[in-house]
Amino acid sequence: MIAVMILAVYLIVVNIVGFALMRADKRRAVRHKWRIRERSLFLCAVIGGSAGSWAGMYVFRHKTQHLRFVLGMPTILVLQIATAVLIIRLS
Secondary structure: OHHHHHHHHHHHHHHHHHHHHHHHHHHHHHOOOOOOOHHHHHHHHHHHHHHHHHHHHHHOOOOOOOHHHHHHHHHHHHHHHHHHHHHHHHO
């Protein structure tokens, strides 16, 4: 039970971070400042923040014209959900 709570808190935090990274990168783009690397945005998604990152893309209208992000973020999310379902069914 405690492990599930820790995982839930982790996922909430990492998704908030993913959402915030999209916001920060959009603001930096508008202001012509130093940007967050795409690799960092995807890393956050891969470690569990895909839902927050994907939401941030559309809330802030950021990276929505980049096919890598338009396809990549939902693909990562679907793979993470499928993995979670598989783990739950096997346990």
